[in-house]
Amino acid sequence: MGQIEAALFDCDGLLVATEALFTVAEAEIFASRGRTFGPEHKQQVLGHPVREVGRRLAEMLGEPGVGDRLAAELLARVEELVAEPLEPLPGVLDVLEACRGRVATVVVSNSPRVLVETTLRSAGLDGRFDAVVTLEDAEHPKPAPDLYLHGARRAGATPGACIAFEDSPTGVRAARAANIRVIGVPAHAGHDIGATWQLPSLASPSARQLLADLLGLELAASAAELTA
Numbered sequence: 001m002g003q004i005e006a007a008l009f010d011c012d013g014l015l016v017a018t019e020a021l022f023t024v025a026e027a028e029i030f031a032s033r034g035r036t037f038g039p040e041h042k043q044q045v046l047g048h049p050v051r052e053v054g055r056r057l058a059e060m061l062g063e064p065g066v067g068d069r070l071a072a073e074l075l076a077r078v079e080e081l082v083a084e085p086l087e088p089l090p091g092v093l094d095v096l097e098a099c100r101g102r103v104a105t106v107v108v109s110n111s112p113r114v115l116v117e118t119t120l121r122s123a124g125l126d127g128r129f130d131a132v133v134t135l136e137d138a139e140h141p142k143p144a145p146d147l148y149l150h151g152a153r154r155a156g157a158t159p160g161a162c163i164a165f166e167d168s169p170t171g172v173r174a175a176r177a178a179n180i181r182v183i184g185v186p187a188h189a190g191h192d193i194g195a196t197w198q199l200p201s202l203a204s205p206s207a208r209q210l211l212a213d214l215l216g217l218e219l220a221a222s223a224a225e226l227t228a
Contacts, residue, residue, distance in 0.1 A: 003161065004103055004161060004163055004214050004215060005103055005157035005162065006103050006105070006106060006151075006152065006155035006156075006157040006161065006162045007095075007099050007103050007104070007105050007106075007163055007164075007165065008105075008106050008107075008148060008151045008152070008155070008162055008175070008180065009105065009107050009129070009165045010107075010108060010109060010110075010166045010168070010171045011107050011109040011111060011116050011119060011120070012110075012111055012119070013046075013047075013168065013187045014089070014167045014185060015089060015092050015107070015119075015120075015125060016082075016086050016087070016089060016092075016119055016120075016122075016123045016125070017087075017089055018078070018082055018086070018119055019187055021078055021082060022045075022053075022078055023037070025073075025074050025077035025078050026041070026042070026045065026053075026057065026074065028077065030057075030061070033061055035061065039188075041060055044056055044060070045057065047110065047142065047167075047168030047169065047171050048110065048141075048142075049110045049135055049141040049142070050071045050074060050111065050112065050135075051067070052141070053071060054068060054071025054072070055067035057070045057074070075112065075115065078115060079115060082115065082122055083118060083122060084122065085122055086119065086122040087123060088123050088124070089201075089202065090201055090202060091202025091203030091204070092202055094202070095165075095202050095207070095211060096128055098215060098217060099215070102215055104130045104131075104156060104157060105128070105155075106130055106131045106132070106133060106151045106154050106155050107120070107129050107133060107134075107151075108148055108150075108151040108164070109132075109133065109135070109147075110135055110142045110147070110170070110171070111135060112134060112135050113132070113134040113135070113136055117132070120132070130154070131151070131155065133147055133151045133154060142170050142174035143170045143171075143173035143174045144174060145174055145177035145178035147174060148162075148164060148174050148175050148177075148178035148180055152180065159180045160179055160180075162181075163180065163181050163182070163183060163214060164180045164181070164182045164183070165183050165185065165202075166182050166183070166184055166185070166193070167184070167186060167187040167193070168186075168187055168193060169194055172184055172193050172194045172195050173194065176194070176196075181196040181197075182194075182195040182196045182197070183197050183199060183210065184197065185199050185202055185207075
């Protein structure tokens with residue numbers, strides 16, 4: 001296994017549980033039209049950029065042509081929700097601490113910069129990364145590889161020397177298309193999202209062991225703790 005030079009992190013649903021806030025806003029859009037937003041609808045929009053989500057919501061609601069308006073409505077509501085204090089997801093701070101001083105860290109998100117920066121600030125994660133790459137930084141969003149290729153460049157690393165952390169199939173496809181190995185932490189437990197490695201949580205013993213292997217760390221935990 002080659003040396004890892006950079007760790008690239010998705011934001012929504014991976015660093016912070018903002019995907020649940022998107023779901024709240026999406027459900028409100030459906031409810032305003034007397035519809036119920038269910039898991040089958042969520043699967044169709046998970047991991048996609050806001051404009052594409054708007055287009056898909058419009059299709060699901062039988063309102064073609066209003067996708068941009070729904071996207072703007074969705075983004076405005078999520079911006080309100082993420083402005084409230086948030087907590088990083090379990091294990092995130094430990095992973096960032098393990099990476100600190102060893103590898104470059106870059107956020108690579110399909111969301112607009114204003115939303116990503118607000119999210120990181122609300123969760124106390126602003127200033128914890130070497131760079132932040134957002135929707136505006138590449139011509140094509142995930143699942144195209146552009147954002148991850150840009151993230152690798154910002155990290156000063158070749159794609160093959162990077163690892164990505166993702167929670168959605170869309171993000172996994174983007175990273176793998178960029179020739180980047182992926183640690184998957186599915187937004188929906190038990191779903192196979194096609195990652196190189198898949199973990200139940202960044203706080204799990206298996207996550208600690210994998211990160212130790214990738215970064216060449218010595219773990220203080222006992223073997224029993226690591227296999228629990």
